[in-house]
Amino acid sequence: MGSSLVDLKNAVSHLFYTLFHPFDGFFEMKFRKKGNRKLALFLLAVYGVSSVFSTQYTGFIFNEFPLHEMRSVQLFLMAVLPVVLFIVSNWSTTSLMNGSGSFSDIFIMTCYSLTPLILFDVTTTLLSNVIILEEGPILTAFRYIGVLWFCYLVFCGLCTIHEYTVSRNILTLLVTLVAAIIIIFLVILYFTLMETVIGFLSTITTEISKRW
Amino acid sequence: MKKWMKIMLSLVLVLAVFPGITAQANTIDNHYTYDYWGEEIRSIPAFERVYTIDEDSMNVALSSMDDVAAGGGRIFLIDSQQSRMNVFDDRYEFVTSVKLLRNEDNKIVLDEAGNQVALTNPEGVWFHEKENEIYIADTGAERIVVLDGTDYHLKRLITKPDNMVGVTQFRPSKIIVDDADKIYFVVQSGFEGIVELNQSGTFSRYFGVNKPKVDLWDYFWKKISSDEQKPKMAKTYAPAFNNLCIDQDGFIYATTIDTAAQDQVFRLNPKGENVLREEGYQKVAGDLTVSNSFIDVAINDYGVYALLDRTTGRIFLYDFDGELINIFGKNGDLDGDFKSPSGIAWFGDKLVATDQYLRCAYVYEMTRFGEAALGAARCYYNGEWEESAELSKEALRLNANYDLAYIGIGKYYLMQDDFQNAMYYFKLGNDKTFYSQAYNGSRNLWVQDHFGLILTAILLCAGGLVYSEYRYYRKKR
Structure with missing residues (x-):
């Protein structure tokens, strides 16, 4: 029990070190095994929850979302699934393009990078309750800082764990985008086919049950 | 057992005699309005039909109803097929019908050739309260007829002024007169704008800017085509206005049914720019799911305007700020429905809307809800918070x-x-x-x-x- 608490403390301190020193932080994560998968998973979940939280609790003035038809689970998935999609598609491209990062590396790196997004999301949500319409640009600025920081972390992280140059990294990111589109296409195809199969089976079941 | 049957039977009979008991829940089904997110929510109508003026109300033939104007306690209805203006009083009783024009001595006016002067397929009418005059857009004869507001004798005829420029034909279709006695009229499919005439009948200017939508695709083709190709391409004209009205402050409200136009409803300042206030949840464009074609607009003295839509037969009420107050009326086959709505006008606190195909005019009065909602708009406009x-x-x-x-x-x-x-x-x-x-x-x-x-x-x-x-x-x- 004691040792796991110490582990957690070390992992969190490493996380905050990484936020400000991404190259060193991600290097240590990869080569000195300082990354913590459980913490990464926790961050991913917190990211989903924070997107639900910000939809629900953004102040009335800035909340354009029709709260009467809010679906928490849907919002959670809409936030988490793109991240998972990015991880999967990036892993599938980089493993073909001489990237040296493992799936676990990419997963931990991406989830750690979500931290500024979460922090600024929560901050803007709380702040939006105490400011007026004219002060709205503050919120926008905060959001942009979070997004830029996130992009910076992901970019540095990819360079470090795959041991890429900058130009190579950009190329891989473009290929990742294509891979993501292909994955979405396959998923849709799978679900459409399954729908047909299930429809066929249910028709047969009905037919049989009507006969006897 | 028999007694029980009797009770059931009488209950069924009672329900059959009073269908209202069961059907009441459905009476407001087609009334709706839009909420902040653009979703349809149920609403009650602000106006309901109280009277219908049709052929039975008058002793002359009736073939069409094209425009309506109201003022001085009378309703003026234009019949372009019979070339008549039919006048009704405030109890919707037939007063008179004007076809042949008479002078002050009640003699029929003759032109130079000795022919009787009569209305020829008129399409628009306006009652000018200040001078007690009736202006008729006599479209077929390409002139404007000015009648006295009391005994309907001919005051003057305005034909095409010599100084009129441009390619627009002098075929006035809908007409209004402002407090400075300036005459404004629209010519159907006239792309140069609203025609403005001085009091004396001389041409003043074309008025109102109606911008066509910019299409990126068109822009691309125009950009790459050669100088020889350009003159052969179809020209994009400014969309034409099709109807107009004027408010208390002298701003002209106009509508267009051209789908190529950027806006559909206009409040034109003296410079001719659109200064319509659109402070509501959505733009002033009627329905959100259907594209409406507004055939007429009517504005009252506290800035509430009614837009009559030809596509759906609905009347949209907006307040001065462009906030949607209410939607009522529909196209259909039931009593009180429209087939081909053509014109609308305020008659005091009532609304009069005409239908070209059904040859009738519906008179609407406010419901209790309408009195409260429009009363609130009136008091707000007048500063009675x-x-x-x-x-x-x-x-x-x-x-x-x-x-x-x-x-x-x-x-x-x-x-x-x-x-x-x-x-x-x-x-x-x-x-x-x-x-x-x-x-x-x-x-x-x-x-x-x-x-x-x-x-x-x-x-x-x-x-x-x-x-x-x-x-x-x-x-x-």
């Missing part, structure tokens, strides 16, 4: 979906500096701009009340910072 809030509350009692009323009450409380109540009502009405104003006021009050607390917090933070720095440097030394 308290009465406006009272009427808004009355409107809410009748229709809790009427979001404008929440905003109206909120504005009243905001003016009283009652920020908490104002915020409550603005939140219900989903008005972020005014909510923000009210919240600003309440936040200022909070800061004033807790100034000591805030100052203490700031001082503590600053003190802590200074102390930690001090300790840090002492340790270092």
Whole structure:
């Protein structure tokens, strides 16, 4: 029990070190095994929850979302699934393009990078309750800082764990985008086919049950 | 057992005799309005039909109904097929019908050739209250006929002025006159704008800017085509106005049914620019899912305007700020439905709408909800805040979906500096701009009340910072 608490403390301190020193932080994560998968998973979940939280609790003035038809689970998935999609598609491209990062590396790196997004999301949500319409640009600025920081972390992280140059990294990111589109296409195809199969089976079941 | 059967049978009979008992729930089904998110929500009508003027109401033949004007306690209806103007009084009783034009001595007017002068396929009419004159757009004869407002004798004829420029034909279709006696009329599919004539009948100018939509694809083709190709391409003309009306302040409201136009409803300032106020949840464009074609607009003396849509047969009521008050009427085959609506006019607090195909005019009166909702708009326009809030509350009692009323009450409380109540009502009405104003006021009050607390917090933070720095440097030394 004691040792796991110490582990957690070390992992969190490493996380905050990484936020400000991404190259060193991600290097240590990869080569000195300082990354913590459980913490990464926790961050991913917190990211989903924070997107639900910000939809629900953004102040009335800035909340354009029709709260009467809010679906928490849907919002959670809409936030988490793109991240998972990015991880999967990036892993599938980089493993073909001489990237040296493992799936676990990419997963931990991406989830750690979500931290500024979460922090600024929560901050803007709380702040939006105490400011007026004219002060709205503050919120926008905060959001942009979070997004830029996130992009910076992901970019540095990819360079470090795959041991890429900058130009190579950009190329891989473009290929990742294509891979993501292909994955979405396959998923849709799978679900459409399954729908047909299930429809066929249910028709047969009905037919049989009507006969006897 | 037999007794029980009797009771059941009588119950069935009672229900059959009074179908209203079972059907009442469905009577407001086709009435709706839009909420903040553009979703349809149920609403009750602000107006209901009380009377229908049709062929049975008059002793002359009736073939069409193309335009309506009202004023001086009378309704003027234009029949372009029979070339007649039919006049009704405020009890909807037939007064007279004008076809042949007569002079002051009640003699039929003859032209130079000795022919009788008569209306020829007129399409528009306007009652000019200030001079007690009736202006008829005599489209077929390419002239404007001015009649006396009392005994309908011919005052003057306005034909095409010599100084008129441009390619627009002098075929006035819909006509209005402003307080300076200037005449404005539209020519159907005239792309140069509304024609403005001086009081004397001389040409003044073309008026009103109607911008076509910019199509990126067209722009691309125009960009790459050669100079020889360009003249052969189809020209893009400015969309034409098809109807117009004028408000208390002399601003001209115009509509267009051209789908290529950027806007459909216009409030034109003297320079001819569109200055329509659109402060509502959505733009002033009628329905959100259907593209409407507004055939006529009518505005009353407190800025509430009614747009008559030909596609759906609906009448949209907007207040001065461009906020949607109510939607009523429809195209259909039931009694009171439209087939081909053509014109609308305010008749005091009533609305008169004509239908070309059905050859009738419907007279609408306000319902209790309409009286409250429009009364609130009137009081707000006239600066009577308290009465406006009272009427808004009355409107809410009748229709809790009427979001404008929440905003109206909120504005009243905001003016009283009652920020908490104002915020409550603005939140219900989903008005972020005014909510923000009210919240600003309440936040200022909070800061004033807790100034000591805030100052203490700031001082503590600053003190802590200074102390930690001090300790840090002492340790270092």
